[in-house]
Amino acid sequence: MEKKARLFSVLRYLLLLAVGLLLLYLAFRGQDMDRIISDLRHANYFWVFMSLLAVWLAHVFRAVRWRMLINPLGFHPKLSNTYHAVIIGYLANLALPRMGEVTRCGVLNRTDKIPVNALVGTVITERLIDVFCLLVVTVLAVLLKFDLISGFVLERVQGMFNSSVSGTIAFLAVLALLFLFYLVIRYFFRKYKFRLLRWGFFRKVINLLNGFRKGFTSIAKIKNHSLFWIYTVIIWGFYLLASYFGFKVLESTNFLDLGVAAVILALGSLGMAAPVQGGIGPYHWMVSEGLTFFGLSREAGLAYATISHTSAQILLILALGAISLLAVFFETSKKTRKHEQP
Template identity: 40%
Template sequence: MTLDLKTALKYLILFLIGVGVLYLAFKGQDLGKIWEEIKGADFFWVIASCLAVWIAHVLRALRWQMLYRSIHYQVGFWNAYHAVIIGYLANLALPRFGEIGRCSVINRAEKVPMFAAIGTVITERLFDVLVLFSTGLAMLVFQYDIVSDFLYHTIYLNVVNKLSTLNYFWLASFGLVALLLIFLGAYYLKQKLSKKMLRVFVNLREGFGSYGKLQQKGLFLTYTFAIWFFYCLSVYLAFLAISATAQLPYQAAFTAIVFSGFAMAAPVQGGIGVFHWMVAQSLVLYGVSFKDGLAYATIIHSAQVLIILILGSLSLFVILTKRTNRK
């Protein structure tokens, strides 16, 4: 991936949007009290929360390794692990670049075709999306009385108000132009890049088919649910770090992980701003003030970013050292 001026500007704009959301989230809040809450946090529980997230990363590497084995690539655990961590590190700089980055690490370290690797990543991400949506559905079913007011007033009414101000003629025109460009692009690729695209398609199909060829699908699903269990556990353990959230039930962690999951899907580096706002809003549903919710979100986000910076730098050093030794 070449980072030209246009791409750099796009990522800069996305970063500034994240900073803007962060500013709006903290605007009007008593920053002194938030800082006092953060300084008074019990960092034993913050470290325990980070450990739970790290276990989830290890499980993700093991799960990814299974997909490679199913399509006959013997990817070592440590290469898979380092690639996963480097991917998270890359996401802090460029949103969504981490998926390509970790595939590139495996391509260089294990000689796995790039698009086969991408196919495996898309496959495992689809399972993560299914778990996230299933968790969100369960949240609606079992905690409807808690989340319904937020969904109606904060989400539904805002969406309706925005839609009511749209010019549908221009929206329809934009949609038709987009469809036309898609068809023209597909025709061009078919005519000009047919052989290359065929190889890409074959490699992608190999990666997509990795789950179907698994001998231990039960173990793969166990890893998937365990990853999300440790994500929820990390959120819950961090509750214990500050007094304002220490009494929250595990159901609150369940809700916060759904909100944070959708926040991290936003194309903003590290979910900055969006993560803070969404997590704080999720805790408000359980009687926590928005100010204390922001303090909690700041603690858990900062801790997770720090751990990725440390572990990602170590993994990058290990991978680069291996490549140097081979030369």
């Protein structure tokens, strides 16, 4: 069974990587590579640094905010450990999509002995908040560039009405089935609760779900809700600045404003959310397509996507991740030596 599971994991990894590379190929196919390379050579690397600084500060405040969610659970990890866990989580996402959420919980469990199941609940809460923030950014982008975006959408909505209606019906049917499944599970649990609790595996599942619940509801118990949401605004504000500073890197994108940055932030976030390692492929395709809405050539859009993704999502994470891995190694080694001393 273990060999089959490992084989399935490897095949899944290769399939997702192949999808990302295919999208990357489709994005660059038929484009003027000489022009793209020329744009990259003439990039203003001061603004690359400013963009990376904004991204790094967003990661720092994400660690601060996550710590606020953990504290109500009765644990108070050091901010440095929380920060290293966040960065190592991003590093893990470069290897396997969505692996970072579990990895950062594992890192903090190792450094501060916090139960992983409770930490996973806080990460789920964080992800739901990020989805909400992404929706807010998307709405902001639409409002700022309403004339352009509404015209683009209307062109594509016409002729797609029937398929969208059928898709909505299918979505509602899936929701109905999930709700029915929930009712059935709830009925059997209430009827056979005491019998099920005799089963060791079932007790472990219940304990795991209770840990998720505690972590998930930790947001209601934080001491300063206002500060929590201020940190959230700061995180996404730095993401927006990183997108805007990225425009200053290339001469072809230098004229774009914060409104366009909001649009590209929304599209880039969707590309990064795709189940592909590090968003390679989906990010380039979505961002380059989005920039064509504003009159840029596909080559200019790809140059922007390439330099922003390579610098902020790969090189920065590799550098910070290496530092955080070393810091966690020394931290855990120091604690191990203390426990071993008589």
